[in-house]
Amino acid sequence: MTSRLIAWGFVHVPFLANLWAQTRRTMGTPSFAFPVRPISRMRVGVITTGGVHHVDQTPFRRKDENPQGDGSYRQLDLTRPRNEFVITHDWYDRRDAERDLNLILPAERLREFAEEGVIGELHPVAVGIMGHVEGREEFRLEFETAPKIATIFREEGVDAALLVPA
Template identity: 25%
Template structure:
C-alpha cells in the first residue's frame, strides 16, 4: 500500500491554541486529529503526522523546515498532505511553506487546502496544489475529502484534470486539452460573440489578469539637487548573500551600504539571480547595478546625492503580489531618507 504523511498545526493536534503556537516540530507515528479523517478516505496509509506550532513555523521558518525535512529523510511516502488551513492565515502560510519545501526536496506531490482569503493561497499556489477550502473547521470533512480524492487520482496514476474541474487554485500552468463537447473554435467563438452582443454572461478561455498599472511619476525638476537611490531585481548582493535572498521566486530583499565605495568590485559582490548567465555580472556587478556610473555622476554634480544603500532582490519567477509587497517595504526606507528619485535596473 502507498504511504502518506500529514502536516497539521498545534491547534488541530489538540495541543493548544494561541498559547501553544510556539510548539516545536514533532513527528508522531500514526494519526492525529484531521489525519484520522484523511486516512479513512485516502487510498494510502497515513503513517505519520507532523505537528508544528504556527508561530514557530512563522518566526523560525528555516529551523522548522529543516527539522521537518530531517524527520522525513528516512521515511517512505508517496504523497504529502497539509491542513486544511481554512482561513487561518499563519496556518495557511505554514502549510504552503512546508508543502513547497517537501515537494522540492523529495519530489513527491504535496497537497493542501485553504480558503481563498488565506494569504497562503497567493504566496504558494504557483508551486503546489492548494484546494479551495471553507472558511472554518466546519468544512473539515469536505475539505479533507476534496484533497483525498485528488490524492487518490495521483496515487493510482490517473490523469488529473484542469484546476477548475479538480478544485485547486490555478498554478499558473496553462496546457492544451481536447474538449469533451467536441465544440470547434469557430462554434465557441461565434457563440461567445452572440452572448457578448446580447449582454449575456460568457466565459473567456484566456482570462487576462488585471493589470495594476502605476502612473509614471512627474519628472525631477533639478537633478543636481536630487537624492537618487538605486534598486534592482537583478540579484546583485554581497558575495555571502547575507539576507539569503532566493535565486528565483524571491520573497526577500536586502539593502547594502555603498556610501564608502566607488564601485561594486567583482568578488565582493555577485548576482544570485537564476534567470540568466551570471558570468558577466559576476565579473563586473556594476553592469547590473551601476554604482560606478552613479558615483561618477555624483562627483560631476549631475545628481545631488546618492542614497547610502542600494536595494536588491530577484525578479525571476517572483509573483506580482510578492514584488508589490517588497516594493512597498523598500519605499518605506527610501522615504525615511527623503529619496527624490529611483533608478530601477532590471535584467
C-alpha cells in the first residue's frame, strides 16, 4: 500500500484517519518557553523533517530498509551549494521540495529575514531528521536524537529553532 493511497484514504474516508489516530500516543502538554529577547536579536536554527542530508553523508533509511523510519539526524552546513543537498525520504512526495529546497529547508528565506532585521541571524548549521517514524525509531527520535539536537543548538548559541515539516 503506498503512502499516497493511505493519504487519499485519510482525506476521503475520515473514519480511517480517526481510527488510525486512536493508535497514536500523545506526548502530553508541550512546553513553552517565552523569548528572552526580540526575535530580531535571536540566532535561529532550523530543523527539517524532510530527510535532507548532504551527498557525502549516510542517507536516511528508506521504507524497504526499515518500515519504522529513521530516528537519526544529520547536521547540514548551510554554506554548502544547493547541489550538495539531497532528500532521502519515502513517506512524502518530494518533487516540489527537490525543485525548491526552501520548501523544507528555508535557508535562503531566513537569510533574507536576517538581512532585513526580522531575525538576528541564521545559525549556519541546520539539522535534518526524517519525519514519519514509528516504534523503536520514534523512541530513538524522542529520547536520543531530540535531546542531542537541543544540546547542540544550546551549545552553539541558538536562541530559537524553526521546525519545518515536510
